[in-house]
Structures are given as structure tokens and as C-alpha cells.
Amino acid sequence: MPERSSNRNKRPRDLNQLAASIVGDATDEAPKAEPPTDDGKDPAAVSLGRKGGLKGGKARADKLTPDERKAIARKAAEARWAKPH
Numbered sequence: 001m002p003e004r005s006s007n008r009n010k011r012p013r014d015l016n017q018l019a020a021s022i023v024g025d026a027t028d029e030a031p032k033a034e035p036p037t038d039d040g041k042d043p044a045a046v047s048l049g050r051k052g053g054l055k056g057g058k059a060r061a062d063k064l065t066p067d068e069r070k071a072i073a074r075k076a077a078e079a080r081w082a083k084p085h
Contacts, residue, residue, distance in 0.1 A: 012018050061069065 012021060064072070
């Protein structure tokens with residue numbers, strides 16, 4: 001599939017960044033990668049939350065009766081159809 005011109009080499013709007021981009025392109029230098037930002041989250045807590053999130057929906061579905069599942073599905077469908085598009 002051909003590349004679309006709008007998706008490649010977007011130039012920054014800031015004049016200084018644009019100038020640095022042009023110089024980098026002319027000298028074949030790759031832009032310096034910014035160091036990863038620390039979001040202040042504890043990695044151990046993030047992994048625990050991820051574990052619970054992965055099994056939460058299945059565990060909840062196992063506990064529900066068929067009538068409760070139908071009621072939840074009906075409520076969700078009504079909310080989808082009531083929402084203006």
C-alpha cells in the first residue's frame with residue numbers, strides 16, 4: 001500500500017524544533033530520544049492491579065446468575081441505543 005503524504009515526516013510547528021528537524025534531516029542525524037518520564041507509580045502496585053484487572057471480569061461473570069447477566073446486558077444495550085450518535 002502506498003505511503004500517504006499526510007502520515008510521513010510531520011514537521012513540528014515550533015520554529016526552533018522545525019529548524020532542528022531540518023538540520024537533522026540534512027546531516028542524517030537521528031533525533032535524540034527523550035528520557036522516559038517517571039509517572040510516579042509503583043511498578044509493583046501496577047503489576048498487582050493488572051493481575052486483578054485481568055481476572056476480574058471473568059470472576060464476576062462466574063458469580064452472576066443467567067438472569068443477572070441478562071439484566072446487565074439489557075441495561076448496556078439500552079444505554080448504547082439511548083446515546084445520540
